[in-house]
Amino acid sequence: MELVRLTWKSLRQRRAGASLTVFTIALSVFLLLGVERVRTDARQGFASTVAGTDLIVGARSGSVNLLLYSIFHVGEATNNITWKTYEQIAAMPDVAWTVPLSLGDSHRGFRVMGTSRNFFVHYRYGRGQPLDFDRGGPFDDLYDAVVGAEVARRLQYKIGDRIVLAHGLGGPASAMHADKPFRIVGVLAPTGTPVDATVAVSLEAIEAIHVDWRSGVRLPGVGGNAADARHLDLTPKAITACLVGLKSRLSAFAFQRAVNDYPEEPLLAILPGVALGELWHLIGTAENTLRIISAMVVVVGMMGMLTGLLSMLNERRREMAILRAVGASAGTVFALLVVESVVLTTAGAILGYLLLYAVLVLSHQYVLAHFGLSLDVAPALSEWGLLGAVMCLGLVAGCIPGWIAYRRSLVDGLQVRL
Amino acid sequence: MRNSIAAFLLVASIAAASVRAQDVRQLGPHVHGQTRVQVVVDGDTLDVSLVIPGADAVGFEHPPAGPVEAAAYKNAVAKLRVSRRWLQPSAAAACVPVSVEVSPHGYGQDAVVGMHAELEAIYRFRCSHVSALDAIDVRLVDVFPATHTIVADVLLHDGALRQELDPGMVRIDLKP
Numbered sequence: 283m284e285l286v287r288l289t290w291k292s293l294r295q296r297r298a299g300a301s302l303t304v305f306t307i308a309l310s311v312f313l314l315l316g317v318e319r320v321r322t323d324a325r326q327g328f329a330s331t332v333a334g335t336d337l338i339v340g341a342r343s344g345s346v347n348l349l350l351y352s353i354f355h356v357g358e359a360t361n362n363i364t365w366k367t368y369e370q371i372a373a374m375p376d377v378a379w380t381v382p383l384s385l386g387d388s389h390r391g392f393r394v395m396g397t398s399r400n401f402f403v404h405y406r407y408g409r410g411q412p413l414d415f416d417r418g419g420p421f422d423d424l425y426d427a428v429v430g431a432e433v434a435r436r437l438q439y440k441i442g443d444r445i446v447l448a449h450g451l452g453g454p455a456s457a458m459h460a461d462k463p464f465r466i467v468g469v470l471a472p473t474g475t476p477v478d479a480t481v482a483v484s485l486e487a488i489e490a491i492h493v494d495w496r497s498g499v500r501l502p503g504v505g506g507n508a509a510d511a512r513h514l515d516l517t518p519k520a521i522t523a524c525l526v527g528l529k530s531r532l533s534a535f536a537f538q539r540a541v542n543d544y545p546e547e548p549l550l551a552i553l554p555g556v557a558l559g560e561l562w563h564l565i566g567t568a569e570n571t572l573r574i575i576s577a578m579v580v581v582v583g584m585m586g587m588l589t590g591l592l593s594m595l596n597e598r599r600r601e602m603a604i605l606r607a608v609g610a611s612a613g614t615v616f617a618l619l620v621v622e623s624v625v626l627t628t629a630g631a632i633l634g635y636l637l638l639y640a641v642l643v644l645s646h647q648y649v650l651a652h653f654g655l656s657l658d659v660a661p662a663l664s665e666w667g668l669l670g671a672v673m674c675l676g677l678v679a680g681c682i683p684g685w686i687a688y689r690r691s692l693v694d695g696l697q698v699r700l
Numbered sequence: 701m702r703n704s705i706a707a708f709l710l711v712a713s714i715a716a717a718s719v720r721a722q723d724v725r726q727l728g729p730h731v732h733g734q735t736r737v738q739v740v741v742d743g744d745t746l747d748v749s750l751v752i753p754g755a756d757a758v759g760f761e762h763p764p765a766g767p768v769e770a771a772a773y774k775n776a777v778a779k780l781r782v783s784r785r786w787l788q789p790s791a792a793a794a795c796v797p798v799s800v801e802v803s804p805h806g807y808g809q810d811a812v813v814g815m816h817a818e819l820e821a822i823y824r825f826r827c828s829h830v831s832a833l834d835a836i837d838v839r840l841v842d843v844f845p846a847t848h849t850i851v852a853d854v855l856l857h858d859g860a861l862r863q864e865l866d867p868g869m870v871r872i873d874l875k876p
Contacts, residue, residue, distance in 0.1 A: 333859065409858075531742040534855050535749060548726065555860030556853050 285614065289621045292601070296594065300626060303587045307630025310576075310583030311672055312637045315665050317576040319638070321569055322664070323657050325562065328354075331475040332525075332554045334406030335381075336534050339363070339371055339541055340523035342548035346564065349557040352383055352523035355393045355476050359385070362520035367547045371524065374540070376533040379404050381525040384488050384518065387447050387459070392433050394447050394481045396488035396518070402428075404527055407475045417441050418468035421484050424512055428468035432478035439466055445481070447491060459491040462508040474656035486516035526551070580672055584679045587626055591619065591683040595690070602691050616688040623680020624673070631669050631676075730816045732756060733848030735840055739872060740855045741833065746795055746825040748787060748836065752780075754806060754817035756846040761817035763807050777802050779843045780821045786839040787823060790874075792832035795825035836872045838865070 293300045332338075332353050340348040341361035350357040362384075372380040381404055384396035402413050402420045418441045421428055429439055439445070443466045449457040464483060472478055490511040528534055534553070541551035562569075602615050610618075642659045649657055729736075735752045754761040757776040764770040779786075780802045789795040799822075806817025827833055841847045850865040852872045863872055 329859070336855075531740050531855055531857070532745060532747050534740060534860075535738040535747075535853070542728070543726070553853060553855060553860035555855075556862045559862035 285617055285621050286625075288605075288618055289625055292598075292618070293622060293625065299590055299594070303590050303626050304629045304633060306586045307580075307583045307627060307672075307676075308633035308637055310580040311631050311634025311669070312641075313579050314576045314668060314672070315634065315638045316641070317572055318665065318668060319642070319657065319662070321572065322662065326658070327474060327656055328561070329555070329558055330408045332406070333408060333410050334404070334527070335525045335554060336528045336531065337526045337538060337541075337551045338523055338554060338557075339526055339549060339551045342550040345550065345552040345557040346561050348523065348550055348552055349554060349561070351385070353476065353554070355385065355395075355480070360522065362522055363524075363547060363549060364520050365518045367544070367549070368521055368524055370546075371526070371541065374537065376528050376530070376537050377526055378529045379527040381405060382485055382518070382521045383523050383525065384485055384521045386522070387449060387488070387491070388451050389433075389445055389447050389481045390437060392430075392479050392481055393476075394483060394488075396485040396521070397482055398485060401482065404525065405477070407473050407477070411473075413473065413477065414471040416469045416471040418466070421467055421482070421487075423465070423467075424484065424487055424490055424516075425462060425464045425508065426467040426483070426487075427464040428470060428482040429466055430470050430478040430480045430482075431472035433481055434469045439469065441466055441469065447481070447483075461494075462491045462511065485518045485521065489516040489518055490514070580675065583630070584627075584675050587623065587630075587676070588679045588682060591623060591680070592686070595683055595687060598687075599690065602687055606691055612688050612691050615691045616684040619684035619687050620677065620680040623676050623683070627673055627676025627679075631672050635665075635669065730818065733846060735844075735847055735850050737838060737850055737852040737872070738855075739836060739852060739874070741830065741857070741874065744827050744830045746789060746793075746827055746830070746833065746836075747822065748825070749820065749822040750838075750840075751818055751820045752840070752844065752847070754804075754819060757819050757844050758807070758817075759846075761806060761815075762813075763811050773804075773807060776819065776844075777804065780819060783821075783823055786843050788837040788839070789825060789827065790832055790834045790836070792834075793830060794828040795833065796828075798824045798826050800824075834873070834875050836874065837870045838872060839870050841867070841870075 338348060338352055340352055341363050343358075343360045347357055348360055351360050368380070368382055371377065379400060381400045382396075382398055383401075385393060387394040399420050405413055407413075415428075416431060416434075418428070427445060429437075429445075433439065444463045445466060446463050447459045449459060464487070470477060490508075493511050493514055493516075526537075528537060538551040538553070541549050605615060605618070606612070639659065639661075642657055646657050646659055730753060732753050732755045735750055735756065737748065737750045740747045757780070758773050759776075760769060760772075764773045781800055783797065783800065801822045803820045803822075804817070805820060806812070806815060811817065838850055838852070840850060848867060850869075850872075852863045852865065854861050854863065854872060854874060856874065865872070
């Protein structure tokens with residue numbers, strides 16, 4: 283107790299330097315925990331984007347490519363699969379449900395996804411949560427659209443608003459499907475997944491807006507206007523991929539083999555979790571690099587503290603000598619320096635921790651809205667381990683000036699100084 | 701070891717390939733030294749299936765020629781049929797084998813000259829205490845020393861995951 287009191291008084295004497303040291307350690311702890319938090323939450327976010335889906339079936343490409351494009355809407359576009367094949371897959375005896383997905387068009391920078399009403403019934407995210415409607419409900423009419431939370435927020439859409447889809451990914455030169463506007467009938471509640479940034483319409487609607495397109499070129503009048511299109515056969519010709527739910531998990535691998543060996547069309551069936559595992563394997567090196575960098579920042583912070591303590595040692599010879607004169611042992615001098623180091627590290631770690639959570643609380647909504655990344659504000663168990671490692675590092679760092687002071691205090695005690 | 705690094709993107713199923721070779725030309729992965737394992741847990745049922753390259757299990761990838769090769773082939777199939785020595789679910793789960801099915805591909809009528817061959821095995825267990833099923837030990841290297849790595853795809857009630865067992869690793873973790 284006496285040692286802590288002494289340490290406190292000693293640090294108060296050097297409050298400016300001590301504060302800077304604490305701040306340096308706090309920043310390094312903030313970075314270390316922040317990187318770990320973003321890393322784990324990004325993984326969790328990816329992992330929780332699709333739940334309850336046994337397999338994703340698309341054209342043969344790579345499993346990561348198919349997953350990224352069909353679910354996360356990023357990466358290279360995969361080939362399409364024909365509607366006939368989709369129907370045959372959906373009719374397989376092991377299949378409980380399917381959700382077709384068709385990508386290609388956009389609306390003011392957001393992806394348009396053609397799908398069926400099954401999407402709102404079977405799509406799950408997180409720990410199996412279903413999609414909720416913030417307002418309205420699923421599409422019913424041919425020209426109905428459901429928008430994700432982020433689309434509604436950014437474009438300030440509400441139920442009943444009319445929107446026009448762009449052909450392809452949009453851009454100044456893109457053709458607009460202006461002759462067939464859509465009416466917003468539903469706004470989904472935020473999910474923290476790419477669904478938030480998606481405009482969902484029916485597959486028939488995707489066909490309807492393309493009836494006057496031939497070989498990638500629009501021929502006005504060919505398919506008639508929006509009303510005429512309602513009377514056409516709008517059975518889709520192709521889709522991008524489909525989500526598949528099975529009656530029993532036991533048939534998953536057999537179903538996967540059957541799809542992968544499907545003779546009429548080159549297909550690929552992937553287990554979302556396995557494809558994600560492959561993705562983590564790919565980016566694991568980059569993640570480790572990031573972790574090493576943040577760990578090095580902590581080491582640099584500790585070196586800063588060590589430099590501060592060592593540079594002060596000479597100035598504190600008198601302090602040490604007085605302590606020895608009033609009966610403190612050489613061991614007490616050693617302990618004093620170590621406790622100082624631990625106190626500085628603890629203060630820095632606590633400040634860094636508080637700083638991280640302040641930033642998380644303040645930026646949580648912004649990061650979710652702008653990057654689709656849901657950062658967990660609650661403390662994570664793994665962070666305690668990292669904090670423990672930082673504390674150990676602080677303790678070890680404190681031993682160096684402690685040992686020097688210990689040795690000096692013995693020598694100083696035997697020397698006569700004028 | 702040479703086999704372990706010889707990766708060929710060929711033949712998922714010689715049977716399928718031979719039947720459809722005339723009209724459909726598609727080949728699955730075949731990596732010597734690498735066994736692919738698939739694990740599914742549903743209710744009290746545990747299914748484990750594996751595909752091991754013929755070169756690793758039998759020593760050759762063509763129909764047995766002569767009594768020595770025939771014996772080697774029979775021996776490999778017998779080792780796969782009796783799994784208790786090398787395939788061990790957590791003891792606490794009290795899993796009992798219900799059925800075993802071993803299917804050779806490329807060692808009989810379905811053999812195609814120059815193509816690879818492999819053995820496929822499917823095991824079904826019933827587990828009295830499935831909640832205690834934490835892991836499965838796959839000591840395949842004990843019976844087939846040419847096995848280098850095991851790539852295991854695991855499908856559980858809360859999702860799927862992939863685990864790669866490098867040499868020296870035998871445990872597939874079911875509660876990671």
